[in-house]
Amino acid sequence: MLGQFPISRDRKLIQIVDSALADAALRSGHWLVCRPGCTHCCIGVFPINQLDAMRLKRGLDDLAGTAPEKANRIRERARDAVARLSADFPGNPATGLLDEGEDAKRRFAGFANDEPCPVLDPTTGSCELYESRPMTCRVFGPPVRSEGGLGVCELCFRGATDREIAACEMKPDPDDLETALLEELGRTTEVGGNTIVAFCLTR
Numbered sequence: 001m002l003g004q005f006p007i008s009r010d011r012k013l014i015q016i017v018d019s020a021l022a023d024a025a026l027r028s029g030h031w032l033v034c035r036p037g038c039t040h041c042c043i044g045v046f047p048i049n050q051l052d053a054m055r056l057k058r059g060l061d062d063l064a065g066t067a068p069e070k071a072n073r074i075r076e077r078a079r080d081a082v083a084r085l086s087a088d089f090p091g092n093p094a095t096g097l098l099d100e101g102e103d104a105k106r107r108f109a110g111f112a113n114d115e116p117c118p119v120l121d122p123t124t125g126s127c128e129l130y131e132s133r134p135m136t137c138r139v140f141g142p143p144v145r146s147e148g149g150l151g152v153c154e155l156c157f158r159g160a161t162d163r164e165i166a167a168c169e170m171k172p173d174p175d176d177l178e179t180a181l182l183e184e185l186g187r188t189t190e191v192g193g194n195t196i197v198a199f200c201l202t203r
Helices: 007-031 050-066 068-088 102-109 162-166 177-189
Strands: 144-146 149-151
Touching: 007 050, 007 177, 050 068, 050 177
Parallel strands: none
Antiparallel strands: 144 149
16 A cells, blocks of 8 residues: 555655755754764664655665665664564564553663664665665754754764754754654554664564
């Protein structure tokens, strides 16, 4: 049923977010130290939604057509990660879906914080599905507002004042297009909930 999902609208979302990132990076200047090979944000699992999962799967399928050996290495790293993480996975390891609720959030907070992303090339330190990376990865680095206030990568904005940080705030999805697309994807596929990268790439 995925063929009925409007991929063009998801591409529009990505364009909006990437444009917001480019604008925030320009305003951030030297405060933003993200560079190829910096893997600080690639260590430790994080939840991804079904839009993220869809993009990753499509990206891996595309990679399999152009660089099958690279795609196979990603799948192997993902399978190895699932084998390591399944016993303590704070969700259903059969489906790869994370549990919901406050207790589940507490369990996830201490889960696999030293686990490298299976899409990370351990030799080059680069993301091998960069164009298909999850939304969390796309907005990491510049100041982004959440329930806890403005959050930034701990390697960036060192020595910056609160005013300087606020001046670089990134507003990735001002019209909340992602929520509308997630609802539409859920109606199309009848799959919802969050997962993690490793489980996504083995399903």
